[in-house]
Amino acid sequence: MKQIFMDSGILFLMAFSLSALLTPGIIWASRTLNLVAQPREDRWHSKPTALFGGIGIFLAFTVPFAFTQLHSWQEILFLICASSMFLVGLIDDVVELTPQGKFLAQIAISAFIVAGGFRLNIGLPAISIVMSIFWVLAIVNAFNLLDNMDGLAAGIAVVSSLSFFVFGYISLKCPILLNGSVLLAGATLGFLIYNFHPARIFMGDCGSLFIGSVLAMLSIIGTWHCNSELPSSGIAGLTNLVLVLTVPVAILIVPIFDTALVSFTRTQNGRSIFKGGRDHTSHRLVLLGLSETKTVLLLMLWAACVSGLTIVLSRHSKEGLFVALALISIIALLFGIFLSHQTRFVYQESSPQKTLTANPVFREILNKKQMLQATLDTVLICLAYIASYLLRFEGKIDPVNMKLIEQTLPLIVAIKITSFWAVGLYRGQWRFVGIWDLFQLIKAVFASSLISMTILLFLYRFQGFSRIVFVNDAILTFLFIGGVRLLLRLFKEYFDMERERKHTIPILIIGAGDGGDLFLRELRKNPYHDYLPVGFIDDDPAKKGQIIHGVKVIGGRNDIPRLVKQFGIKKIFVAIMSISPKVLDEFYCIAQKVGVPCIKVPSLIPPKPVTHEAYGPKGKKIVSIRNRKIRT
Known part of the structure; x- marks a missing residue:
């Protein structure tokens, strides 16, 4: 164990040192020879940047690999195929190949890789060959597309490489997988020093195609012994292909997700998949308010968490791995749907009408939202039922319980689907989900669980069933179904707050009540302004220090002059629904003294007039309606 870590550590340091030392020279040579990437409308960078950083990654990987790993024909073939993909990328960087020419070259190299024995271990040779070629092409082009923001492709490559090393160490002990992964991690990390925002150099196609080909071959190697390593018990009907690809797909989830998102949104909008653009996952996150650095780190963290969870579960519970990856896939799907809603900002020249009608097939699918919701709920109900058995029996499902699952799951x-339909769960919109919807869900889950247990009691007398399983199932069903309905709203509210932090006009909101709450919500729903709420103003001392949607109550009316000076306030908004003209005039006077505009937020529905009765000097009744006196 120590020897493996020592050898791998030495290889990592060799690759890292070579990459870190070679890259500055490549930057100097690229600038001297004017081989730089110029800013373009369809590219993200805004200043000329050196190219060919992939040369440093390639040399930092291949030199140590050639001197330490060429002990078999398989390792020689590994290096030849990766080098061939690097050459295709290098030629494309120099002379700019046509998309068709580059793709044909990738197909030829991918076929050569598979012919040399790098095939997915799925048992059926014909299907294995086709799937392996497709897999290599998919991963190579996924990393090519992922190279769209400073540090993103290199950062994800570091995470993926280290994940393959950990998986290889605990599962396979395969030298080419262990050493290839640490060499790639070291080479890309050394390059990342100069590629992180603001980037001094780009890797180019020579780097992205090389990284993609190496990771594709490493992922194929990772499937060679996974069947024997996973626990023997299994889920009925789960195919060998799914089992083989779970770990590689999880480790490479970010490039796969980005490729799927770009392909879907471009097809939906009638655009070419192969043409470059600023519509990737990273670009959409920046448009939503994240900084470039935070975006890259967030995607790296996502990749690391999914990879780590998958590797741990792959060693303990195949069924648990299946459930976890299914839930992760659903979360990724919903996140992709959320990001696809940003199309009007990504494709600014496209009208909403053009977006909706660009592809009639997608239009028909997307218009059947209730069917999609019911399909997703069906999957979640199945996952909750299986997970309830996993919780009850400590991550293992024996053949007896698996037989019970197969018998009862359709029922x-x-x-549950009938109960959800009966309470109107499919008549609402997920982005407006609230307490009422969750209450309806609780009723449906409770009723369906009672009905299920009653029917099972009648049919099977509950023989062989664990009652705690149905308690777990009810809880998990509520958490899964309710959770996915809250996700779209949570995504929106989180990114609304992130985008708000970039606004440049600091404002105060007077009134930490219903009016202030509604006004703040409206500000965050409307992207066409530049207001930054600094805090609420309220004279109620009990509210001071409280937080409403992330904005703090920071004082009363007497604190306004100090706060204006402290935070550079540009505007004050009065958001009190039933404010009297006298109090409103007082706020106007305070704002006038500090030289800041004060605006009354209009109420959509005027508040009910407040009537006060009093008597005049001669006993005549006076009715005061909002300070307007009428004699009767």
């Missing part, structure tokens, strides 16, 4: 799904 459980039918009862």
